[in-house]
Amino acid sequence: MVKVLSHLDWLESEAIHIMREVAGQCSNPVLLFSGGKDSLCLLRIAEKAFRPGRFPFPLMHVDTGHNYPEVIEFRDRKVAELGERLIVASVEESMSKGTVVLNSPNEPRNKYQSITLLEAIEENIFDCCIGGARRDEEKARAKERIMSFRDEFGQWDPKNQRPELWDLYNARVHKGENIRAFPISNWTEMDVWQYIARENLELPNIYFAHQRDIIKRNGSIVPVTEFTPARSDEKIENLTVRFRTVGDITCTAPVLSSADTVEKIILETASTIISERGETRLDDQMSEAAMEQRKKEGYF
Amino acid sequence: MANKTNDTVLRFMTCGSVDDGKSTLIGRMLFDTKTILTDTLNQIEKTSKKRGMTAVDLSLITDGLQAEREQGITIDVAYRYFSTGTRKYIIADAPGHEQYTRNMVTAASTAECAIILIDARKGILTQTKRHTYLSTLVGIKHILVAINKMDLIDFDEEQYKHIQDDYLTFFEAIKDQKTQVDFVPMSALEGDMIVERGNRLSWYNGPTLLEYLENLDVSDKNSMQELRLPVQFVCRPQESSNKALHDFRGFMGRIESGTLKVNDKIKVLPSGHHSEIKDMRIGDDFIQEGITDQSVTITLKDEIDISRGDMIVHEGDNIASTKDLTAMVCWLSETPLTVNRTYLMMHTARSSKAKITQIKHKIDVNTLREEFADKLNVNDIAEISFKLAQPLVIDTYEKNRVTGAFILVDESSLHTVAAGMVKSIDS
Numbered sequence: 001m002v003k004v005l006s007h008l009d010w011l012e013s014e015a016i017h018i019m020r021e022v023a024g025q026c027s028n029p030v031l032l033f034s035g036g037k038d039s040l041c042l043l044r045i046a047e048k049a050f051r052p053g054r055f056p057f058p059l060m061h062v063d064t065g066h067n068y069p070e071v072i073e074f075r076d077r078k079v080a081e082l083g084e085r086l087i088v089a090s091v092e093e094s095m096s097k098g099t100v101v102l103n104s105p106n107e108p109r110n111k112y113q114s115i116t117l118l119e120a121i122e123e124n125i126f127d128c129c130i131g132g133a134r135r136d137e138e139k140a141r142a143k144e145r146i147m148s149f150r151d152e153f154g155q156w157d158p159k160n161q162r163p164e165l166w167d168l169y170n171a172r173v174h175k176g177e178n179i180r181a182f183p184i185s186n187w188t189e190m191d192v193w194q195y196i197a198r199e200n201l202e203l204p205n206i207y208f209a210h211q212r213d214i215i216k217r218n219g220s221i222v223p224v225t226e227f228t229p230a231r232s233d234e235k236i237e238n239l240t241v242r243f244r245t246v247g248d249i250t251c252t253a254p255v256l257s258s259a260d261t262v263e264k265i266i267l268e269t270a271s272t273i274i275s276e277r278g279e280t281r282l283d284d285q286m287s288e289a290a291m292e293q294r295k296k297e298g299y300f
Numbered sequence: 301m302a303n304k305t306n307d308t309v310l311r312f313m314t315c316g317s318v319d320d321g322k323s324t325l326i327g328r329m330l331f332d333t334k335t336i337l338t339d340t341l342n343q344i345e346k347t348s349k350k351r352g353m354t355a356v357d358l359s360l361i362t363d364g365l366q367a368e369r370e371q372g373i374t375i376d377v378a379y380r381y382f383s384t385g386t387r388k389y390i391i392a393d394a395p396g397h398e399q400y401t402r403n404m405v406t407a408a409s410t411a412e413c414a415i416i417l418i419d420a421r422k423g424i425l426t427q428t429k430r431h432t433y434l435s436t437l438v439g440i441k442h443i444l445v446a447i448n449k450m451d452l453i454d455f456d457e458e459q460y461k462h463i464q465d466d467y468l469t470f471f472e473a474i475k476d477q478k479t480q481v482d483f484v485p486m487s488a489l490e491g492d493m494i495v496e497r498g499n500r501l502s503w504y505n506g507p508t509l510l511e512y513l514e515n516l517d518v519s520d521k522n523s524m525q526e527l528r529l530p531v532q533f534v535c536r537p538q539e540s541s542n543k544a545l546h547d548f549r550g551f552m553g554r555i556e557s558g559t560l561k562v563n564d565k566i567k568v569l570p571s572g573h574h575s576e577i578k579d580m581r582i583g584d585d586f587i588q589e590g591i592t593d594q595s596v597t598i599t600l601k602d603e604i605d606i607s608r609g610d611m612i613v614h615e616g617d618n619i620a621s622t623k624d625l626t627a628m629v630c631w632l633s634e635t636p637l638t639v640n641r642t643y644l645m646m647h648t649a650r651s652s653k654a655k656i657t658q659i660k661h662k663i664d665v666n667t668l669r670e671e672f673a674d675k676l677n678v679n680d681i682a683e684i685s686f687k688l689a690q691p692l693v694i695d696t697y698e699k700n701r702v703t704g705a706f707i708l709v710d711e712s713s714l715h716t717v718a719a720g721m722v723k724s725i726d727s
């Protein structure tokens with residue numbers, strides 16, 4: 001009988017193949033690592049792709065300065081464990097250089113990550129950024145290539161993408177242009193959780209149910225933090241929540257949940273009725289075309 | 301590891317002419333398998349209302365980019381996912397317009413099965429023929445002809461049979477023996493025979509569309525049993541601090557066909573050097589056997605020179621590398637082919653400069669007639685002979701969809717301009 005890979009093995013093998021193509025074709029790639037669950041899957045895949053050698057690329061975090069301290073601490077520990085190199089590209093540095101100008105002091109900084117990322121790409125002369133985006137996350141992503149071409153300004157042109165056939169990836173670029181490579185394009189949120197369970201991956205603890213002060217605002221749950229304080233008329237509640245994505249504090253919302261293990265999260269994910277971005281990325285809800293717009297401007 | 305269908309991945313594409321109901325069908329599959337989430341549903345409810353519709357338009361689920369929303373058409377391949385517990389499905393949603401033949405070919409390149417939609421009121425159209433031809437050209441072995449909008453012809457069995465006969469008559473003309481064709485009547489709008497059977501097609505005894513997919517055996521998707529392992533990356537840690545790693549040389553790649561075991565005798569092409577597999581691993585886990593589709597790292601018993609782009613095969617295999625080949629090529633770029641230019645051919649993990657020695661003929665995808673051609677425009681399909689600067693280890697596409705496929709890159713724009721499927725090796 002012909003043996004066939006199970007769906008997780010297949011997805012993993014595809015992702016390894018993509019990473020090795022990046023390593024084989026690009027002269028100076030980098031892996032974007034946020035400490036979030038998708039990028040943790042990328043790290044495990046990189047281990048499977050390149051061990052016992054070192055990763056043929058450094059890791060890079062585009063840091064908005066608005067992070068949960070647990071996540072940053074976790075990020076640094078993980079990097080040390082792996083013995084790999086981490087570059088931190090800081091939005092606050094771009095602010096002090098004057099290349100990022102906030103509209104108001106407490107404005108969410110997520111969208112400015114694009115600017116800092118592009119600066120870091122230019123400074124380090126990266127020709128490829130490996131990211132953990134998935135096509136099931138959001139409408140505009142469903143059409144994204146696995147190796148997605150960006151022009152000198154980091155722009156994505158959805159109407160003029162390079163055709164991508166079979167598993168033949170064309171990562172060639174001129175100087176100044178670059179490729180965004182997405183090895184887990186074909187994974188769903190469920191696949192990610194199943195992989196985390198199978199590989200026994202450690203995650204920042206805010207992914208698991210914990211007590212937190214929150215307020216309910218326009219149907220979303222907003223964590224109470226120094227960057228997202230409660231307004232005077234709002235009621236602070238202490239509830240059991242967990243995060244489904246981790247990122248900039250000002251635009252990542254937790255969900256009510258008592259799931260405190262990966263297994264319980266999988267059960268919850270299986271019966272969940274709200275998609276990941278819709279529920280927890282406050283910035284995508286603004287308009288139907290928000291993500292597409294940001295991607296055109298050079299977002300991940 | 302999994303058995304034939306349980307817990308495997310199935311990749312399929314959907315194609316049809318505009319308004320045949322493709323978007324509605326995909327929306328229906330996602331909806332009925334409970335893959336659509338409430339916030340998405342809320343959004344499409346809002347949009348449906350805004351557009352003055354009374355019921356929720358499921359086709360909006362697959363509606364991706366802004367330009368499409370404005371023009372109301374699908375312009376690029378989009379990928380969708382759903383999972384039934386039995387299988388994980390990856391749908392490549394290919395647009396139906398003529399000018400987007402290239403998108404169809406793109407979607408088909410990774411698909412194992414094609415669902416071709418037909419509007420039951422209209423029967424077989426030129427588009428249907430084109431979709432069928434392109435599916436077979438790109439090596440899809442399973443076609444499901446979905447005869448949609450049965451509700452608009454009162455679920456009439458006679459008319460269904462008539463379309464089925466028409467299709468089979470035309471399919472004969474393609475002279476394709478490798479493709480299995482099946483039919484299903486359905487109403488994407490109302491949900492009959494997709495996930496649920498409904499009760500209005502009781503004369504039909506075959507599987508629903510989803511049952512068809514759940515039971516489709518594609519474990520033979522690569523008919524080739526011979527080992528093909530293109531080397532993507534060579535790992536030489538050269539850690540002087542670690543004795544075990546100091547001389548480590550690992551060869552990394554994905555087994556594209558066949559299987560490979562520890563101690564197997566192998567040969568490296570194009571150099572022809574021989575050795576045996578010392579060990580095999582995925583990351584830190586050692587394995588005894590690697591199977592098709594598996595990405596592995598191997599070490600060899602002898603120190604031989606191997607670099608990215610080399611191909612590992614079994615020792616007794618008599619495949620050789622070649623510099624001359626003929627292929628079916630689909631031109632993907634708005635910039636036409638220039639016959640005397642040199643292009644870069646990317647094939648597995650190796651590439652070579654390639655010259656066109658002859659355009660044998662072009663194929664009219666509507667009539668399947670061969671025509672003379674001295675240039676190619678976007679969406680043209682032609683049989684072309686090439687001469688290569690570097691030897692490549694190639695199989696025919698019919699035998700192997702990985703080692704028989706290539707893309708052409710324009711070395712000045714660096715764009716992917718063509719897709720090729722090898723028909724014959726000429727030297």
Ligand SMILES: Nc1nc2c(ncn2[C@@H]2O[C@H](COP(=O)(O)OP(=O)(O)O)[C@@H](O)[C@H]2O)c(=O)[nH]1
Nearest residue numbers: 318319320321322323324359448449487488489
């Ligand atoms: N009556 C009926 N209408 C359908 C059916 N499937 C799709 N439609 C309608 O046909 C039109 C085109 O469908 P759509 O899915 O957008 O077609 P596409 O262009 O192939 O994606 C829409 O108005 C659908 O509501 C069906 O099974 N029965």
